[in-house]
Amino acid sequence: MTFDYSQTFRGLAGLPNTDNVPGSEMRYRDAFNLTLRAELERDPSVFVMGEDIAGGAGRFEKDGEVSYEEKKGFKPLDAWGGPFAATKGLIQDFGSERIKDTPISEAGVLGAAIGAALTGTRPVVDLMYFDFVTVAYDQLLSNAAKSRYMFGGQTKVPLTMFARSGAGTGHAAQHSESFYSMLVHIPGLKVVVPSDPLSVKGLLSASIRDDDPVFLVNDKKLINLSGFVPDAEVVFELGKGRYLRRGTDVTLIGMAYTSEICRKVAEKLEDSGVSCEVIDMLSLSPLDEDIILESVSKTNKVVIVDEDTPMCSMASEISSIIADKGFDFLDAPIKKVNSPHTPVPYNRDLEFSFMPSEERVIKAIQEIVEY
Amino acid sequence: MEKKKLEELFESMYRIRRFEETMLEQTFKGKSMGVTHSSDGQEAGPVGICAHLTDKDWIGSTHRGHGHCIAKGLDTKKMMAEIFGKSTGQCKGKGGSMHIADFSKGMLGANAIVGASIPLAVGAALSSKYNGTEDDSVGVAFFGDGATGQGVLHESMNLASIWKLPVIFVCENNHYAEATPVEYAVSIEDISDRAAAYSMPGITADGMDVFDVYEVADEAINRARKGEGPTLIELKTFRYHGHFHADDPKKYRTPEEDEKWKDRDCLKIFEEKVISNKSMTLESIKKIKDLIDKEMLEAVEFAEKSPMPDISELYSDVYVKYKD
Ligand SMILES: Cc1ncc(C[n+]2csc(CCOP(=O)(O)OP(=O)(O)O)c2C)c(N)n1
Ligand SMILES: [Mg+2]
Secondary structure: OOOOHHHHOOOOOOOOOOOOOOEEEEEHHHHHHHHHHHHHHHOOOEEEEEOOOOOOOOOEEEOOEEEOOOOOOOEEOOOOOOHHHOOOOHHHHHOOOOEEEOOOOHHHHHHHHHHHHHOOOEEEEEEEEHHHHHHHHHHHHHHHOOHHHHOOOOOOOOOEEEEEEOOOOOOOHHHOOOOHHHHHOOOOOEEEOOOOHHHHHHHHHHHHHOOOOEEEEEEHHHOOOEEEEEOOOOOOOOOOOEEEEOOOOEEEEEOOHHHHHHHHHHHHHHOOOOOEEEEEOOEEEOOOHHHHHHHHHHHOOEEEEOOOOOOOOHHHHHHHHHHHHOHHHOOOOOEEEOOOOOOOOOOHHHHHHHOOOHHHHHHHHHHHHOO | OOHHHHHHHHHHHHHHHHHHHHHHHHHHOOOOOOOOOOOOOOOHHHHHHHOOOOOOOEEEOOOOOHHHHHHOOOOHHHHHHHHOOOOOOOOOOOOOHHHOOEHHHOEOOOOOOOOOOHHHHHHHHHHHHHOOOHHHOOEEEEEEOHHHHOHHHHHHHHHHHHOOOOEEEEEEEOOEEOOEEHHHHOOOOOHHHHHHHHOOOEEEEEOOOHHHHHHHHHHHHHHHHOOOOOEEEEEEOOOOOOOOOOOOHHHOOOHHHHHHHHOOOHHHHHHHHHHHOOOOOHHHHHHHHHHHHHHHHHHHHHHHHOOOOOHHHHOOOOOOOOOO
16 A cells, blocks of 8 residues: 555645554654665665764774775674764665765865766765754855756756754754755755654655755754654655644644644644644745645634744745735734744753743734734 | 973863863763763863963864863863853853853854864964064964864965964864764875975874973964964874763774773873973872862862853843844
8 A cells, every 4th residue: 555645735634544554653863764775775876975974984894893994794884874873874785985974074075966966966965963054055055056047957956965953952052053044045945844754754755856956954853753654655745835733713834843843732722722723834945835825814813933043034934925925814913933033052941942932832822813 | 391380281181181071970960951072081282282372372172172171271160060051151051062262261162163263263363463462372273183174274274374374273183073083084194294285384293292292382382473374283182082972982993992092191191201200299199189179079069059041141142232
């Protein structure tokens, strides 16, 4: 039996019934790892580069014995397998040409990946923490995103990038960014934000198979979250959001971990008689305007939850779309729940007041529900 | 070397060692609010370099920055409190282990972006040249072997060279960047050879021997102070612990490798030397150790008892002035 992933998109309430679907519960990180493995198996032009994606680079091991040269019976040493084990075990099966540890050279590595993508391969680049994107931002903006356009459509850049985003783990100001908007702002680049094990499977496959550069953002807070993942191939359509829940009083819009927050809030408020509809954006560029407008046309109220800082954020962008195209639907002001216009603080109490929380979402809902 | 200087060197190295050990213990007790990177094993480097610096000289540091901070004279109480996320911390609990800074001590901050602090030290040297104070204010950029993969290092070295800035590039080559061995990631054996490309002197020193570091640093810093431009110093060294608190280095290092380096431990080498040439006594060494051991207990107690920052601190310090 194949899994009809289209059911996870708009039109159906909640997630599809998976009762008779072969599959298993697994963590987000395992779903990511297995999907990457499947894509490597499927297409020999796919290869992965990044810092410590194997770790212990250039070494080989057999029964604890380490060799600097490849010897018979020795396998490449996989000491780290990437941050959060995203690429664990891959080098053993795909070798060091396809699972390529790099020096700490984000700009050079991303640039080389773009060059490789322009010339017939399909590189996947692990940029580790989302913050390090800016070290390679010039390559991303000026080469990856613009090559096709400025060269008059002669070429394409089938490149996938991923990194780990978000606050909540005590990594402080330089390792906790959620600046989705800095990527979404770039014409020529696609940006996707999975929110659970199923969606990371569907979006990672779709990103790798897509012919344009795609950035997949893994929110750190999702990485150990478990959920059902079907065994069958799942390829989401890029640019489509989905309903996590149907409701009538207010639309909650989330992305990555904030979708999880919205889902929990909707559950909590059910008993107090507030019926929330939850949209999980999944893709930020392209952005599914239809699902947003469809929902708001029904609930007439909306709260957008986005961990990015508020100015020029996705929440701002979505608000402007609703204000422009859905003005007549609205019965209350559009509410944005963002992080404040500050860097991410270290202290845990400060950090948790920085991030959007269930409490802040509930407060925003209360402000408009009786409007 | 005079006795007082010897005692200072030992005290500073031992303070770093004990701070890292204590900080790790506390991290494992759940007292740190985030990741910590211990520099135990590497103490001779920062100490041998910073022994030539005053509060008017500037250093840039890394994610593995506790040793640089202590060698530059930062207060271990405030450092521990920062790691505990407390309001009395060096950065009010807003920065954490990877962002400890003390501008009153010439410490430009630990930096969690690999390579990112290097140009800051070059900038400190630029302002010193601008102000005509090269003789008493130089910049020192500490960075790891892994950071040599970053373009910004190469840009910074070229800038320092063409403008003859009073800056010292100090590469602490601990042979690993996370789990990646230096042999894989760097195309040459001695990182100091990179200096040739930017026409500045490059020298490799024994990063486990504080006397060797001290001597090499003396020459480089003097050159800088005399307006003769930058130097690249490579220190061959080793971190005993994993990359960060929860990393197990056995996954990528052999026990023999660890043993080889621990055999040449900087504290051990130092003690053997000063005892055998009778420049220090066992008693004076013990006195220093006792003092520092006590200091660590006090640092933990201070951090423990300090209050959390007020929630309003989330919004402070973003700008000097934004709007009324
Ligand atoms: C620009 C950037 N890329 C990657 C990282 C992740 N990272 C943190 S430390 C580190 C290794 C640094 O190695 P090295 O410079 O040798 O310093 P060491 O940790 O050995 O002290 C890496 C890859 C980072 N912090 N910044
Ligand atoms: Mg290193």
